[in-house]
Amino acid sequence: MRIKTKKDKRERIHLRQRKKMSGTTARPRLAVFRSVTHTYAQVIDDMSGTTLVSAASTEPALKGAFEKDAKGGNVAGAKAIGKAIAERAKEKGITRVVFDRGGYLYHGRVRAVAEAAREAGLEF
Numbered sequence: 001m002r003i004k005t006k007k008d009k010r011e012r013i014h015l016r017q018r019k020k021m022s023g024t025t026a027r028p029r030l031a032v033f034r035s036v037t038h039t040y041a042q043v044i045d046d047m048s049g050t051t052l053v054s055a056a057s058t059e060p061a062l063k064g065a066f067e068k069d070a071k072g073g074n075v076a077g078a079k080a081i082g083k084a085i086a087e088r089a090k091e092k093g094i095t096r097v098v099f100d101r102g103g104y105l106y107h108g109r110v111r112a113v114a115e116a117a118r119e120a121g122l123e124f
Contacts, residue, residue, distance in 0.1 A: 014103030021098050022046040030085065030097040030117065030124065034109050038072035041085040041113055043094060053092055055085040078109035082116025089122060096123045 003009050023029030023046040033040045043053040055062065057072025062084055070076035089097070097117075104110045118124070 010103035012103075017100065017103065021100060023098055027096050027098055028052055028094060029100050030089075030122070031100040032102050032104070032110050032113050034073075034078075034102075034104060036073060039078045039081045039109055039113065041081050041117075043085065043089050043097060052094065053085060053088045055081050055088060057081055073109075075109055075112045078112035079116040082113040083120045085113070086117040086120030086122045090120075095121065099124045 003012060021029065023044050025045055025047055028043045028045045031042050031044055038057040040056040040058075041054065042051050044051050057063070057066075057077050057080075062080060063072075065084075066077060066080055070080055089095075099114055101110050101114075106114070114124075
């Protein structure tokens with residue numbers, strides 16, 4: 001796979017990470033995806049291939065819960081997504097996860113999702 005664009009580079013890094021990590025029933029994978037305008041997070045059980053919990057900045061329920069300056073494409077919005085995904089995971093009985101940064105640098109919105117999820121009670 002030749003690296004031609006930033007997207008190609010990110011996908012290659014993500015594939016390299018995914019070779020080493022996978023979500024199990026006991027410890028599912030918390031995957032983060034960010035676009036220019038929105039942030040998405042999922043808790044995935046790779047053994048069964050199912051998404052257990054998800055949260056996205058596109059959801060009307062979360063858009064209404066955003067603070068004044070929070071949007072889907074900024075750090076404040078990412079913190080809200082992290083908190084929401086952790087609360088939903090705890091409702092399903094999930095407390096420990098493996099964090100998958102999706103090929104992105106652990107910085108900015110990706111870091112905000114991770115730290116907010118930790119503060120809300122997820123262990124990783």
